[in-house]
Amino acid sequence: MEFEIDFRSKTPSYQQLAGKIRQAIAAGQYAADDKLPSLKRFTQETGLAQGTVQKAIKLLEAEGLIYTVNGRGTFVTGPPRSLSA
């Protein structure tokens, strides 16, 4: 029930999901460079369509919280590395 969506809420599903993922990361459930569940697993656990899950992911990616790699998965952004040099 980790990422459950309230379909009767007026808050859009993708925002709800983004919030839950944000919380999970903030709670230390996923560390830097840890892999998040796949889109498919999110669709299964939430009942949302892939496009909707992806929208949540892209939102967090825009925030710089996570990053995605085609063919590999979605990962938590690590703390800023010391700038080159």
Added chain:
Amino acid sequence: MEFEIDFRSKTPSYQQLAGKIRQAIAAGQYAADDKLPSLKRFTQETGLAQGTVQKAIKLLEAEGLIYTVNGRGTFVTGPPRSLSA
């Protein structure tokens, strides 16, 4: 033919469209706070689905180049106002 899409290109349609719009703005075809064509008009002129057009729009919005208002339309972002004070 203003915003024509090359469907044989390897560049995704939404990126192509975003590029064309970016150019049109850079070319001074739309001034600050000018209204861009509606999603519907873009779908008609390009042959793309609404979701794809919207993806292009959201990309430019993320860049800060344009902004959208539900029920009104999409507009060109003006030059930065002097910071409050």
Added chain:
DNA sequence: AGATATTTGTTCGTATGTATC
């Protein structure tokens, strides 16, 4: 090398909701 599976990326068509005109 090749086949297969997994995972994210792109795109369509459609429907409905919300806001504005």
Added chain:
DNA sequence: GGATACATACGAACAAATATC
């Protein structure tokens, strides 16, 4: 109320990149 315009969401299909066998 009606028309217009952007927002959310579904289901489906296929492409592209990666991983595994």
